[in-house]
Amino acid sequence: MIEIKKYICIGCPVGCPLQLEHEKDRIREVTGNECNRGAKYARQEFTDPRRSISTTVQISGALRQRLPVKVSGAIHKDQILEAARKIHELKVMAPVEIGQVLFKDFLGEKGIDVVACRSMKRIAEAMTACRTKKHRRSKAGKPE
Amino acid sequence: MLGRVEKKYGVVVVGGGPAGMGAALGARDCGEEKVLILDREPEAGGILLQCIHSGFGMHYFREELTGPEYAERFLQKVIDHDIDVLPGSYVSGVAVDSGGSKKVRIMSESHGLITVETKSVVLAMGCRERTRGAVRIPGTRPSGILTAGLAQKFVNLKGYLPGKRIAILGSGDIGLIMARRLTLEGCRVEGVFELMPYSNGLTRNVVQCLEDFDIPLHLSTTVAYVHGRDRIEKITVAPVNPDLKPDMSRAWDVPCDTLLISVGLIPENELTQNLGIGLDVVTGGPLVSSTLETSMPGMFACGNVLHVHDLVDYVTREAMLAGRFAGEWSKGVRRPKDNIRLVPGDNVRYCVPHTLSPEREHTIHLRCKAAMKPCKIRVGSLMEKKLRFVFPAEMIMFKIKPDLLDKFHGDTLRIDILPLEKGERVD
Ligand code: SF4
Numbered sequence: 001m002i003e004i005k006k007y008i009c010i011g012c013p014v015g016c017p018l019q020l021e022h023e024k025d026r027i028r029e030v031t032g033n034e035c036n037r038g039a040k041y042a043r044q045e046f047t048d049p050r051r052s053i054s055t056t057v058q059i060s061g062a063l064r065q066r067l068p069v070k071v072s073g074a075i076h077k078d079q080i081l082e083a084a085r086k087i088h089e090l091k092v093m094a095p096v097e098i099g100q101v102l103f104k105d106f107l108g109e110k111g112i113d114v115v116a117c118r119s120m121k122r123i124a125e126a127m128t129a130c131r132t133k134k135h136r137r138s139k140a141g142k143p144e
Numbered sequence: 145m146l147g148r149v150e151k152k153y154g155v156v157v158v159g160g161g162p163a164g165m166g167a168a169l170g171a172r173d174c175g176e177e178k179v180l181i182l183d184r185e186p187e188a189g190g191i192l193l194q195c196i197h198s199g200f201g202m203h204y205f206r207e208e209l210t211g212p213e214y215a216e217r218f219l220q221k222v223i224d225h226d227i228d229v230l231p232g233s234y235v236s237g238v239a240v241d242s243g244g245s246k247k248v249r250i251m252s253e254s255h256g257l258i259t260v261e262t263k264s265v266v267l268a269m270g271c272r273e274r275t276r277g278a279v280r281i282p283g284t285r286p287s288g289i290l291t292a293g294l295a296q297k298f299v300n301l302k303g304y305l306p307g308k309r310i311a312i313l314g315s316g317d318i319g320l321i322m323a324r325r326l327t328l329e330g331c332r333v334e335g336v337f338e339l340m341p342y343s344n345g346l347t348r349n350v351v352q353c354l355e356d357f358d359i360p361l362h363l364s365t366t367v368a369y370v371h372g373r374d375r376i377e378k379i380t381v382a383p384v385n386p387d388l389k390p391d392m393s394r395a396w397d398v399p400c401d402t403l404l405i406s407v408g409l410i411p412e413n414e415l416t417q418n419l420g421i422g423l424d425v426v427t428g429g430p431l432v433s434s435t436l437e438t439s440m441p442g443m444f445a446c447g448n449v450l451h452v453h454d455l456v457d458y459v460t461r462e463a464m465l466a467g468r469f470a471g472e473w474s475k476g477v478r479r480p481k482d483n484i485r486l487v488p489g490d491n492v493r494y495c496v497p498h499t500l501s502p503e504r505e506h507t508i509h510l511r512c513k514a515a516m517k518p519c520k521i522r523v524g525s526l527m528e529k530k531l532r533f534v535f536p537a538e539m540i541m542f543k544i545k546p547d548l549l550d551k552f553h554g555d556t557l558r559i560d561i562l563p564l565e566k567g568e569r570v571d
Contacts, residue, residue, distance in 0.1 A: 007351075008347055008350070008351055008355075009347070010346075010347050010348040010351050010352070013346065013347060013533070013535045013537065013538050014517070014532075014533055015347035051352060051356065052198055052208075053328070054196050054197055054198055054210050055196070055325075055328055055329075056196060056299075056300055056303070058303065063186060063187065064301050064302075064303075065301070065302055065303035066299075066300060066301060066302070066303040068196035068210060068211075068212045068300065070196075070198065070210055077356060080328070080356070081327075081328070084328040084329075088329075098213065098216050117196065117210045117212045117213050118193075118212035118213065118215070118216050119216060
């Protein structure tokens with residue numbers, strides 16, 4: 001049976017509405033694209049849709065409370081939420097260097113790591129303590 | 145050096161975001177040795193530090209970086225070039241003396257009230273978000289209503305969530321990105337409500353931030369009422385008629401504890417205005433010459449304080465240019481005054497810079513009023529350029545060569561975006 005899957009091309013702002021005709025796993029044709037990039041995109045989305053993700057993890061001993069991190073390669077679309085949950089379990093201590101690997105092969109896929117997106121220096125203990133205190137105070141004043 | 149400040153500089157840059165860092169590097173590039181960057185946040189980097197998603201740097205670095213990565217690469221360059229950076233400092237005013245030298249008044253967390261003397265200044269304060277006040281939503285005034293960018297700061301820098309059940313008004317890119325961000329953090333995003341019949345964000349963000357997570361996007365719909373006493377409890381949303389007024393007969397309620405507002409950006413020009421510098425009412429930024437100099441001699445502007453850009457890469461390029469001219473100025477170079485005025489014509493919302501000189505090649509930035517495809521840009525009778533499409537959300541850039549301007553003898557050049565005539569084709 002021939003089926004149709006619809007996508008919107010993200011290649012450029014035109015945003016062509018793409019239609020991909022397929023018979024089970026076999027792609028028959030892509031229409032609606034104004035250029036080649038659209039066809040390529042639809043094929044990729046049909047066979048193996050991947051996304052790169054970035055989020056933050058808790059960091060202590062630094063100027064900020066959160067450290068931005070990213071996954072070093074694109075992961076399968078269905079794994080996004082699971083990946084985010086896993087990354088959030090991480091807790092790191094300053095100092096951290098940009099590009100530092102925080103969690104190797106974290107989804108069991110080789111070469112897909114969690115890496116730091118910036119450096120964060122360790123700041124003096126006294127300063128951290130005073131910052132968290134200030135932080136707590138402002139939190140207490142906030143209605144839930 | 146980080147945290148160092150001296151008495152005299154050649155160029156002082158107000159703002160340490162991508163525009164400020166780019167301008168400082170531009171000034172260094174042209175040989176100016178004394179450059180200072182001032183930033184009110186505890187560290188330089190600007191809004192990039194909270195934009196943890198990727199999509200930055202494709203033009204400048206030819207690789208896709210996250211915001212903090214882009215910022216750190218530039219900050220490293222700034223430090224390597226021995227540029228002084230003073231975070232935690234706020235510029236309260238600039239006084240110009242008769243000789244043209246400028247005294248910048250600074251309130252600094254580490255140095256107290258200080259004054260720094262400089263020959264030229266680059267304004268690089270960036271932009272800020274339109275607020276609820278700016279869009280006037282009826283209803284109560286509970287807590288839990290904030291701009292998308294503020295929520296982004298809370299989540300990505302401070303580490304706390306603004307709420308658990310989120311509604312988003314406006315489909316600007318920051319709103320779309322926050323929809324995904326909050327979903328990844330375990331919040332439930334009820335929907336994005338956009339007044340216009342099209343999304344204001346990039347298609348890429350609609351697909352990857354909303355569709356991937358089954359978050360509904362309601363076009364031609366707006367928030368008609370806010371309910372809740374202390375904390376927001378729900379909103380009433382309604383589809384709008386063609387006159388953009390909500391049709392209350394088709395309204396429905398959406399329970400939520402947080403409403404994010406993502407309805408556009410405005411250049412942050414209080415300082416500029418206080419200095420009496422002329423502003424463009426359309427861009428909200430200063431009027432600038434082809435050297436990105438404002439109406440006050442020796443005072444330059446670049447980045448989102450000048451006009452809101454689509455990509456940080458473009459900000460960097462513009463800022464480096466502004467920095468170069470600011471550095472030249474501080475070394476005493478005075479270029480001939482521009483003698484051609486550039487004015488927006490058909491389907492052109494604005495163009496930057498506002499004047500040109502036949503002396504150099506220029507890159508013109510402009511935005512259209514309405515989408516058109518295919519079409520052509522016509523610059524006076526000097527040149528025509530065919531385009532496959534133009535969109536209001538997409539900045540248009542093109543170059544004008546000096547030999548073309550040399551042939552031009554008028555003083556006003558009008559730019560139009562026109563549909564193609566019969567028989568014309570885009571190749
Ligand atoms: S198919 Fe080509 S023209 Fe259409 S949206 Fe994709 S990249 Fe743009």
